[in-house]
Amino acid sequence: MIWVLYLLASFGLAFGIQNKLPFLHGRYNLLDSLLQCPYCLGFWTGWATWGLSWAIHGKPVLHPVEACWWQYPLAGLIWAFASSVVCYVLYVSIVWLEDSLERK
Numbered sequence: 001m002i003w004v005l006y007l008l009a010s011f012g013l014a015f016g017i018q019n020k021l022p023f024l025h026g027r028y029n030l031l032d033s034l035l036q037c038p039y040c041l042g043f044w045t046g047w048a049t050w051g052l053s054w055a056i057h058g059k060p061v062l063h064p065v066e067a068c069w070w071q072y073p074l075a076g077l078i079w080a081f082a083s084s085v086v087c088y089v090l091y092v093s094i095v096w097l098e099d100s101l102e103r104k
Helices: 004-019 028-034 038-057 071-103
Strands: none
Touching: 004 038, 004 071, 028 038, 038 071
């Protein structure tokens, strides 16, 4: 179940980068595009949390039991896409909740 914590950490990292670091906005067009897309930013924070899990535990999240060298990058890619989906779903859910609370 530790993978749930890493997915939530990925969302927290994406949320923090997107909303709490105003000095990143307005510098580069590519960076602005990335900061406006929760799916895209979730992909990159997924890579970060996957690498962080490897650094902390000595093995990455979603690691194969007896892995060949090529399976680790593939597991990282799968983790990054899973993170992007979770970040997008949580972001859309929060926006929907904020909109519904403002209407009341």
